[in-house]
Amino acid sequence: MIRRRRWRQSLTPWLYLLPVAGTFLVWVYEPLAQAVWRSFFEWNMLPDTPMTYVGWGNYQNILALPKLWQALRNTALYMFGLLPFAVVAPLAIAIYTQDLPTRWRNLYRGLIFVPMLIAPVVAASVWRWLLDPGHGVVNRALAAFGLGPVAFLSDPRLAIWSIIGITGWKLIGFATLIASAANARINPSLIEAARMDGASGWAIVRHIRLPLLSSTALLLVTMSILLGAQWTFSYINVLTDGGPLGATTNIYYLLWDFGFSSLSVGWSSASAVLLFIGFALLALGLLWLTERVSLHDA
Amino acid sequence: MTPDAIPAPGWRLAIRPQAMAQRRGRRLGRGVLGHGVLLALSFVCLFPIYWMVVTSLRPANAIFETTLWPSAASLANYRYTLNAIPVAQMLGNTLVVALLVTAIQLLTALLAAFAFARWRFTGDRLVFALVALTWLVPFQVVMIPNFLLVAQLGLLDSLTALVLPHFASALAVMLLTQAIRAFPQEVIEAAHMDGASSWRLLWQVLVPNLGGSLASLAILIFISTWNEYFWPLLLSRTPENSVIQIGIQMFMSAEGNQWGPLMAASTMASVPILAFYLVLQRQVVQSFMQSGLR
Numbered sequence: 001m002i003r004r005r006r007w008r009q010s011l012t013p014w015l016y017l018l019p020v021a022g023t024f025l026v027w028v029y030e031p032l033a034q035a036v037w038r039s040f041f042e043w044n045m046l047p048d049t050p051m052t053y054v055g056w057g058n059y060q061n062i063l064a065l066p067k068l069w070q071a072l073r074n075t076a077l078y079m080f081g082l083l084p085f086a087v088v089a090p091l092a093i094a095i096y097t098q099d100l101p102t103r104w105r106n107l108y109r110g111l112i113f114v115p116m117l118i119a120p121v122v123a124a125s126v127w128r129w130l131l132d133p134g135h136g137v138v139n140r141a142l143a144a145f146g147l148g149p150v151a152f153l154s155d156p157r158l159a160i161w162s163i164i165g166i167t168g169w170k171l172i173g174f175a176t177l178i179a180s181a182a183n184a185r186i187n188p189s190l191i192e193a194a195r196m197d198g199a200s201g202w203a204i205v206r207h208i209r210l211p212l213l214s215s216t217a218l219l220l221v222t223m224s225i226l227l228g229a230q231w232t233f234s235y236i237n238v239l240t241d242g243g244p245l246g247a248t249t250n251i252y253y254l255l256w257d258f259g260f261s262s263l264s265v266g267w268s269s270a271s272a273v274l275l276f277i278g279f280a281l282l283a284l285g286l287l288w289l290t291e292r293v294s295l296h297d298a
Numbered sequence: 299m300t301p302d303a304i305p306a307p308g309w310r311l312a313i314r315p316q317a318m319a320q321r322r323g324r325r326l327g328r329g330v331l332g333h334g335v336l337l338a339l340s341f342v343c344l345f346p347i348y349w350m351v352v353t354s355l356r357p358a359n360a361i362f363e364t365t366l367w368p369s370a371a372s373l374a375n376y377r378y379t380l381n382a383i384p385v386a387q388m389l390g391n392t393l394v395v396a397l398l399v400t401a402i403q404l405l406t407a408l409l410a411a412f413a414f415a416r417w418r419f420t421g422d423r424l425v426f427a428l429v430a431l432t433w434l435v436p437f438q439v440v441m442i443p444n445f446l447l448v449a450q451l452g453l454l455d456s457l458t459a460l461v462l463p464h465f466a467s468a469l470a471v472m473l474l475t476q477a478i479r480a481f482p483q484e485v486i487e488a489a490h491m492d493g494a495s496s497w498r499l500l501w502q503v504l505v506p507n508l509g510g511s512l513a514s515l516a517i518l519i520f521i522s523t524w525n526e527y528f529w530p531l532l533l534s535r536t537p538e539n540s541v542i543q544i545g546i547q548m549f550m551s552a553e554g555n556q557w558g559p560l561m562a563a564s565t566m567a568s569v570p571i572l573a574f575y576l577v578l579q580r581q582v583v584q585s586f587m588q589s590g591l592r
Contacts, residue, residue, distance in 0.1 A: 012496060013422070016413035019406035021425060023466035028432050031443030038442070045446075093339065097332040104333070110579050111340040114347060116586065117571050119525035121543045122564045125550055126350045129557050135362045137349060173343045177587055229436055234527045238547060255438040260532065265442055272439040280434050 032276070039269035046263075058270035062258075068271065070246050071254040077160060078167075078232055078250055079225055085168025086175045086224030087217050094179035095205055105180075112173030120170070120234035127166045128153070128239055153239050156247040163235045163248055167228055175220050182216035183209065214293045222286050251275050347568075354561035361558050375558035376566070382552075382559065383537050383545050385566055392541040393570070395457055396523040399464045400516050407470035407515070408508075412500050414471070415478035416486075426475075432468045437528060445532055455535040464523065469589060470515050477511040478504060514585030517578070521571055542567045 014021075039058055043051040062068050100108075115123070130136050131152040142148035152162040186209060194204050233252050236242055242249035242257060249257070255275065259268035353361065354375050356368040363369065379385060414426055444463055453459040481504060489503045505512075527543045534540035537548060546563050553559065575582050 010419060013413040013417040013419045016409040016496075017425060018409075020410035020429060020466040020471055023406065023463075024429060024432055024468075026447075027444060027463040027465075028435055028440060029428070031440035031447075032435055034443040035439055045442075093335060097336055099329060100332055100336070104336075106580075108336040108340055109583060112336070112343045113583050113586070114572075114575070115343050117521060117525075117575055117582075118347065118568055119527065119543055119571075121525075121527050121546050122350075122568050123346075125546055125560055125564050126346050128550075129353065129561065130346055130349060132555070132557075135557075137364060140364055169342065169346070173339065174586065176339070177583065181587055226433065230528075233438075237527075237531070238550065252436065252438045256441070259442050268442055272442075276435060276439045279436055279439075283434050 035269045035272045035276075038265055039273050041266055043265045044263045045259075045265050054266065058266040059274075062267050062270050062274075067246060067249070068254065071249045071251045074160060074248065075250040075252075078164060078228055081161065081164035082168060082171065082224045082228050083221065085164075085172045086228075087220045089172060090175035090179040090220065091183075091210075091213060091217060093176050094183045095209055098180070098183055109177055109180075112176055114173070115170045116174040118170065120231045121238060123166060123170055123231075124235050124238035127162075127169075127235075131162060154244055156244045159240050159244060159248045163232060163239065166235055166239075167231050170231060171224060171227060175223070178220065178223075179213070179216060182213055186212050215290055218286060218290045218293060222283070222290075225282070225286075350561045350564050350568075353557055354565045356558060358558055375562035378556075378559045379549070379562045379566070383549055383563070385542070385545065385563065387538055388540060388542045388545040389566065389570070391457055391539070392524055392543070395460050395541060396520050398461050399523045400519045402461070402465055403467040403470050403519050404512060404516060406466050407474050408500070408505070408512075410466075410471045411474035411478050412496075412504065414475045415481075416496065416499075429466075429468050429471050441528075441532060448533065454533055455539045456533075457539060459533050460530055460541065463529065467519060470519065473515060473588070474508070474511060477508055481507065514581065514588055517582055517585045518589055521582075524571055 038051075040053060040055060041051040042054045042058070043049065097105075097108075118126075130138050133139055133149045133151050133154075138152070139149045142150060151158065153159050190208055190212075191204055194208055199207070229252055232250060233256070236248050236250070236253045237256075240248045242253050251271065252275075255268050255271055258264050258271060352366070352368060355371040355373070356363055357370055357372045357374055360369060410429070414422060448454060448459045448462070451459075453462070485503060486499065489499050494503070525543065526541075527547075530541050530544050531547065534544045537545060540548075546560075546567055549563050550560060
């Protein structure tokens with residue numbers, strides 16, 4: 001009787017966990033294992049065609065593709081290109097505007113947050129209109145200064161920066177909010193003490209605020225990588241289709257392209273495995289850095 | 299602090315009044331500049347959205363106007379869009395999916411968070427880690443197996459398939475676990491002593507006190523589900539079985555650069571969320587910031 005009760009007691013937590021654990025097992029972890037397995041086969045997703053075992057063939061093939069390297073370079077470009085919008089500008093704005101009265105702060109807060117609520121597809125369609133070479137308001141404004149027209153989305157050198165800019169537009173207000181909140185939590189007596197000691201404004205920022213904000217900065221970096229990965233897909237899909245000449249394709253878009261345009265499950269899975277490994281290393285690196293920085297705080 | 303920031307003793311007292319006046323002046327200048335910076339940022343953030351609404355109100359013959367308000371505002375673009383795609387049904391579908399996902403994710407997260415916060419059991423840390431680590435798996439990595447599973451179940455092009463993979467949210471589990479752990483232990487113990495089962499403890503003691511966390515999570519989940527694009531894009535074939543985000547994409551590929559109707563469609567897709575934001579502005583900002591700060 002007692003043994004049975006104890007058994008039931010140890011079962012209870014698992015019953016509560018079941019829905020979440022089951023969902024992640026079915027939709028995340030099993031598919032992850034499946035992606036690894038499928039990366040060793042060649043298959044075109046049609047149910048009645050056979051899957052052929054090709055060993056490391058898919059990996060060899062995709063690693064020999066200039067397209068893959070281009071996509072990886074672009075992915076890095078997206079990540080670094082977002083940093084000014086996600087980290088540098090928000091921290092600068094947060095520090096610069098800390099003295100504003102609460103009423104104004106709340107007003108600005110409410111306004112700059114709005115792009116975060118706009119769906120990526122809507123953002124894409126609106127920016128397509130704004131950046132239209134013929135009649136878009138941006139080019140009309142440039143024309144007033146005798147400039148342009150600029151082919152923001154079809155010039156191979158510019159397109160990726162346009163997409164980075166659109167992603168940054170959606171992110172910058174929210175990142176500024178987070179930076180301001182973190183900045184406001186810095187103990188004012190630290191600042192006052194430094195000021196009493198005659199530290200200049202810049203010295204206070206450089207030696208007190210920025211070190212105390214470093215874990216926030218890392219959080220913003222992580223956020224820009226995560227959200228950037230999600231959002232850029234919609235922008236690329238709607239605005240450039242990866243072009244011109246692959247100039248805006250990043251690794252996420254390439255996976256989709258391999259899988260659902262070329263119908264090459266093997267290639268898509270092999271690059272999925274590579275992406276997962278790279279992503280995990282990057283994330284663990286960031287986590288490790290955050291850990292170190294927060295020790296430094298204390 | 300570096301040595302050069304430490305002034306010589308006595309220096310502070312000597313020039314204090316002057317320094318204070320100077321600082322006050324600088325603060326005023328900074329205040330004006332601060333407003334300038336934030337005004338510019340607000341403009342950049344809002345102008346595209348304003349332009350979307352204004353363009354949607356311009357009649358076809360005046361679509362290329364650059365005036366701040368249409369010379370003759372009309373709803374013709376909305377009529378055109380409503381005829382071209384089943385907007386009402388797609389908005390309805392989106393609402394149903396977003397509400398279902400919100401309710402389900404809150405429920406499953408609540409159960410899991412309760413298990414993590416209430417008991418120590420073999421493997422609890424491992425399972426918690428596996429939940430937290432799901433964000434390491436970009437959706438593109440698992441999309442093909444997920445797509446094949448949905449196809450096997452015969453659920454392609456259905457709303458059910460849009461909800462199924464979203465039965466659990468790692469963020470919700472983590473935030474609620476924190477919230478329950480922060481709950482006063484004595485109250486839980488007292489209820490336990492009274493012989494309350496864990497089920498009753500959860501629903502009668504904890505849930506009534508988790509209103510704030512649940513509401514802010516609900517806002518977060520609802521908005522991100524409403525705006526989701528990638529998963530519906532893989533599954534949807536017909537407008538009637540799809541969500542509004544796909545509607546915009548279909549509209550764009552079918553009608554190309556019909557800017558007026560396209561902006562009308564975009565406006566209609568955004569209005570529900572923006573209206574919600576107008577009413578609950580502070581709570582919405584708060585819940586997003588919580589998710590970011592953790």
